Amino acid sequence: MTLNPPEIPVIASIEAIGSGYRAWLVDIWGVMHNGHRAFAAAVAATRAFREQGGIVVFLSNSPRPSPGVQEQLSRLGVPPSCYDATVTSGDLTRHELGKHKHPRVFHLGPERDLPIFAGLDVTLVPREDAELIVCSGLFDDDTETPDDYVKLLKELAARNLPMICANPDHLVERGDKLVYCAGALAAIYEQLGGNVVYAGKPHAPIYELALETIVSLAGRAVSKHEVLAIGDGVHTDIAGAAGFGIDAVFVASGLHVPANSGGEAGAEVLDRGHLAELFVQAKGRPLAAMRALAW
DSSP states (O other): OOOOOOOOOBBSHHHHHHHTTTTEEEEEBTTBBBBBSSHHHHHHHHHHHHHHOOEEEEEESSSHHHHHHHHHHHHTTOOOGGGGGEEEEEHHHHHHHHTTOOOOOEESSSSGGGGGGGTOOOOEEGGGGGGGEEEEEOSSSTTGGGGOOOHHHHHHHTOOOOEEEEEOSSEEEEETTTOOOOOHHHHHHTTTTTEEESSTSSSSSHHHHHHHHHHHHHOOOOGGGGEEESOOOOIIIIHHHHHOOEEEEEEOTTTGGGGGGOSSSOOSSHHHHHHHHHTTTOOOOOOOSSSSOOO
8 A cells, every 4th residue: 555655744943943053055046046036034044054053055057167057146145144155056066077187068048057067177168179078057048948959868878978068057037037047958969868976965065065064164064864955956966966965945936836935925825735746756756845934
């Protein structure tokens, strides 16, 4: 007999669950801000956890290295006082690039992501001359969709060029709209037979880097059971945490609950029935769900 999984509780405060952990791995986009402004309750929650001695590491699939992400956080109203460190897909992408000797790289993505390559021994070239692709997103994610890239991706796949995906997200919430990310292009590339290395959630390497960061900050060994992931991505944050063996809390941003951008809709947008549908075929289940991160 197949038993139904237990219901996922909906909570208004992270304090009771979150206080029992040594460290939090907190997603940025959709949990801390929406690309336009910070969420004040989330800022207060991460600051409160730090004030009681907890470690907060922001874990992001942003293709930008940490310094650029931290600058953006400050601009949007997420102050340094509410986190200890950031680990990004951009950081891991740079690590992956370091495994290649003097690579000729075609950058598939917007110019704003060029800091990925700063100071590295790489040569950026047109696609015709490339031996490696770094995909950080669409050239113009305001107007384009992955369908606009099928022809280009077919050409690249036919040459068997390996791809590093610098942002495994398929979609993120920007203000009141959803925009496509590098993960959507990488998925098409794989379908066309291309080889992709994913530098970010839900894949284990970025969690390993994040855990190393926590251990360094704690000054002692920290087990996975002492770490709580908090995120809004069913297939990235929650699945990634489950795959790595750490607990998670789901934040229902506009990514999966469009009416709840920033957690500002009514409680009716997040009920147990909706949660059951979201996670019925998911690779992981959270301990609880929230409309927005709050203490």
